[in-house]
Amino acid sequence: MGTKEKKASVKHIKKSLNISKDIMKQIENFKRKNEIYPEWVKLDFVTQEKQLPFEKVVDEMLRTRRNYIEFGVSFDKNWIISFLPEVINA
Known part of the structure; x- marks a missing residue:
């Protein structure tokens, strides 16, 4: 806001x-x-959570067509360090 x-x-x-x-x-x-x-x-609402090793997240991002990521990423369980898809794609 x-x-x-x-x-x-x-x-x-x-x-x-x-x-x-x-x-x-x-x-x-x-x-x-x-x-x-x-x-x-x-x-923004979190509708699904999936825990993955960082290497798999990077691999998924690299394999995404036209560099358009459709998921957000959080680096901690409390969602303090997190990025929405709009931020990742900017």
Whole structure:
């Protein structure tokens, strides 16, 4: 979420029992810290996880046609160091 003047901030919501409530809480926290509501909110959901050795991930990326990766990558179990497909393909 962010504004034209404020760089996007990334928030992780894991194992939510009420995703709408948790998203609204993050929006309200943004408003409290920045004194303005975010102009946009982008949501990405993890729908599948697969653990692979790094070498296999690199091999899969190299074999991808036209260098268009359709999966994200996380380098830790808490998704702190992670990259969406849009970032990998940029």
